[in-house]
Amino acid sequence: MSLKSILQNKPCDQAEKEVVEKLRQESKSEKLASTQSAKQRDEVRQLLHLIKEDGYPDRKIKKPSKHSFFYLPRLAFASLSLCIACFLTYKGFEKPEKKQIAHDLSLIDDLAELKFQLDFDFVTIFNIESSITEEPTVELDKLVSPIIDFGSLFTNVQIIPPIKSYFPSVENLGTPLVPKEFRELKENTKEGINNLLDSIPFFNEIFPT
Amino acid sequence: MDEIMGESTPDENNEHELGVVWSKAKEILSPSAFRSLRLHYGEEITVKEVAIIMGKNKVAIKVILHRSRKKLAEYFKSNPIKL
Numbered sequence: 001m002s003l004k005s006i007l008q009n010k011p012c013d014q015a016e017k018e019v020v021e022k023l024r025q026e027s028k029s030e031k032l033a034s035t036q037s038a039k040q041r042d043e044v045r046q047l048l049h050l051i052k053e054d055g056y057p058d059r060k061i062k063k064p065s066k067h068s069f070f071y072l073p074r075l076a077f078a079s080l081s082l083c084i085a086c087f088l089t090y091k092g093f094e095k096p097e098k099k100q101i102a103h104d105l106s107l108i109d110d111l112a113e114l115k116f117q118l119d120f121d122f123v124t125i126f127n128i129e130s131s132i133t134e135e136p137t138v139e140l141d142k143l144v145s146p147i148i149d150f151g152s153l154f155t156n157v158q159i160i161p162p163i164k165s166y167f168p169s170v171e172n173l174g175t176p177l178v179p180k181e182f183r184e185l186k187e188n189t190k191e192g193i194n195n196l197l198d199s200i201p202f203f204n205e206i207f208p209t
Numbered sequence: 210m211d212e213i214m215g216e217s218t219p220d221e222n223n224e225h226e227l228g229v230v231w232s233k234a235k236e237i238l239s240p241s242a243f244r245s246l247r248l249h250y251g252e253e254i255t256v257k258e259v260a261i262i263m264g265k266n267k268v269a270i271k272v273i274l275h276r277s278r279k280k281l282a283e284y285f286k287s288n289p290i291k292l
Contacts, residue, residue: 009256009271015282019230020250026228027251 077151084144153177229290234281242277245270 011017151157152173227235231251235243241263248259249270260270 009274011278011282012275013282015286016278019278019281019285022230023234023246023250026231027253030228030231030251 074154077147077154080147081151084147149173154182230281230285233284234277237280237284238277242273245273246277249274 011020148157153176155176157173231247234246238246245259245263248254248262249256254262256267256270256274260267263270265273
């Protein structure tokens with residue numbers, strides 16, 4: 001799977017290009033043959049207009065710069081999540097002695113899909129075909145849950161099935177902080193960091209103060 | 210607005226109007242994948258707008274489109290057709 005081709009929404013290979021071409025050709029033919037289609041397209045445009053006006057009134061308000069300090073914790077959390085997913089992929093799951101029949105191969109692509117906030121436009125998709133859905137070899141839950149809790153302060157975190165079953169303690173994650181709240185958090189940084197460190201098991205043993 | 214935002218998309222209910230490739234897409238893809246594909250490639254609606262209609266984010270729509278293209282390409286590799 002090519003992440004670049006997904007994010008650019010471009011066909012990966014010649015076969016996909018041909019499919020897209022055929023889909024477009026058929027649509028053009030249909031549109032020429034059908035007068036109803038034009039009417040329906042107008043309805044879709046009207047719908048989009050309504051959604052933009054009613055549902056997203058603030059969408060055009062200027063976005064905070066992605067280079068602002070507010071986005072750094074999200075970037076850090078995204079990187080950390082990437083490391084965790086790599087760990088899960090290559091170390092966290094036991095390899096089977098014999099090749100087992102997968103429960104549902106269609107779910108494999110969805111095993112590790114971490115979704116981040118819309119305006120961050122960041123998503124990581126991991127192809128973990130080589131791993132299986134075995135119990136993790138270490139108690140990842142205890143290590144990862146506080147990190148996820150902390151990360152949810154900065155971005156929307158969604159743990160999707162079937163990975164969800166490995167993190168039973170991660171529930172009811174709060175909504176991410178808005179920049180104003182973040183500034184307040186910054187003012188109490190010291191206390192916040194101490195709380196975070198306290199919540200990570202074994203941290204003091206690994207890095208004694 | 211709810212009336213417009215029903216489960217079906219333009220042309221989706223007009224089976225007789227669909228071409229060979231679109232018919233096959235409807236057959237082998239999930240309803241939401243077909244809907245995304247139809248809106249993007251059939252109605253030439255941008256990914257951003259499809260995301261708004263489908264209530265998902267842009268990247269999720271791109272992933273759905275990627276999987277749909279892949280699935281169709283694999284199908285037509287093993288079952289070639291002539292238009």
